[in-house]
Amino acid sequence: MTQDGATLSWTDHIHADPTMLGGKPVIAGSRLAVDFVLGLLAEGWTREELRANYPQLTDEALRAVFAYADARKKMGPRRGPNKK
Numbered sequence: 001m002t003q004d005g006a007t008l009s010w011t012d013h014i015h016a017d018p019t020m021l022g023g024k025p026v027i028a029g030s031r032l033a034v035d036f037v038l039g040l041l042a043e044g045w046t047r048e049e050l051r052a053n054y055p056q057l058t059d060e061a062l063r064a065v066f067a068y069a070d071a072r073k074k075m076g077p078r079r080g081p082n083k084k
Contacts, residue, residue, distance in 0.1 A: 010071060013064030025068060027061045030054070037065050 014034060016025045025034045032054060040050060050057055
């Protein structure tokens with residue numbers, strides 16, 4: 001939920017464009033890939049460190065990163081054209 005009580009949709013903050021970063025999902029309005037941000041968090045970066053280094057990363061966008069990761073986990077592994 002956002003501060004005003006609305007439900008957060010990760011699709012409002014995460015976009016994939018085949019012409020940017022090879023189509024990786026990125027935070028809208030930036031070139032910050034979702035996997036990059038998750039990697040920094042996995043290394044122990046705090047929200048404050050992320051915001052200090054990447055001021056375009058809003059709290060809503062950071063929550064969208066987690067929501068996107070959760071949605072991907074629930075969808076299971078991707079299956080390419082050569083996978084069964």
